[in-house]
Amino acid sequence: EVQLVESGGGLVKPGGSLRLSCAASGFTFSSYSMNWVRQAPGKGLEWVSSISSSSSYIYYADSVKGRFTISRDNAKNSLYLQMNSLRAEDTAVYYCARVNELGADYWGQGTLVTVSS
Amino acid sequence: QSVLTQPPSASGTPGQRVTISCSGSSSNIGSNYVYWYQQLPGTAPKLLIYRNNQRPSGVPDRFSGSKSGTSASLAISGLRSEDEADYYCAAWDDSLRGVFGGGTKLTVL
Numbered sequence: 734e735v736q737l738v739e740s741g742g743g744l745v746k747p748g749g750s751l752r753l754s755c756a757a758s759g760f761t762f763s764s765y766s767m768n769w770v771r772q773a774p775g776k777g778l779e780w781v782s783s784i785s786s787s788s789s790y791i792y793y794a795d796s797v798k799g800r801f802t803i804s805r806d807n808a809k810n811s812l813y814l815q816m817n818s819l820r821a822e823d824t825a826v827y828y829c830a831r832v833n834e835l836g837a838d839y840w841g842q843g844t845l846v847t848v849s850s
Numbered sequence: 851q852s853v854l855t856q857p858p859s860a861s862g863t864p865g866q867r868v869t870i871s872c873s874g875s876s877s878n879i880g881s882n883y884v885y886w887y888q889q890l891p892g893t894a895p896k897l898l899i900y901r902n903n904q905r906p907s908g909v910p911d912r913f914s915g916s917k918s919g920t921s922a923s924l925a926i927s928g929l930r931s932e933d934e935a936d937y938y939c940a941a942w943d944d945s946l947r948g949v950f951g952g953g954t955k956l957t958v959l
Contacts, residue, residue, distance in 0.1 A: 768948065770895075770948070770950075777852060777936075777938065777950060777951070777952045777953040778887070778889075778895065778938050778940075778950045778953070779950060780940075780947065780948030780949065780950060783946070783947075783948065790946070792945075792946050792947055793947075794947060794948075828894055828895070830895075834900075834901075835897065835900040835901075835904075835906060836883075836885040836897055836900040836901075836940070837885070837887075837895075837897060837940075838897050838900075838906065840894040840895055840896070841894065842893075842894055843894060
């Protein structure tokens, strides 16, 4: 069974940093691109970042470029999102999602990041 | 302000057919596949339609997708109470960034 479990969310002050993790199981993690998608409270979905299976291709939304860094460790079946210079508008539930030709076909349950003083 | 434009709400009675529209541009919907996601209250999104009109296994054939030019639509026939959810369209744009619609809240009356 495919499972994606996010962790690392919490309360952080504006300007602070946080590192999110996504533990994958039930599939060959190294064969799939992965996404981070976020959802602010009561709002819609926003694509944040994508990373290819071998980390060769990485893309960011303009809203996080230069502040967030996506990475993965295929040996540990894990996806990461390093978030620096956090702002109030980064407050959201952050989902990791597996990506293939079908789209984002599996999603984790999300981890909440709250940026507030 | 989402890149893709969806109506904020839609509604129907049980058994009815409902459609949700999604409007984009030549750099996203016009040149790439459209995907639809269903998000039930308090849960993670679920893939509903991929490659414009394909259903993943397990998705009922009551759900169908279509695309024409820079617009797409999701149709739900035989509406059921459990279809009450938020629906999002999505696509990649030519710069290989993901774009979503703002979401449509479907109410089953």
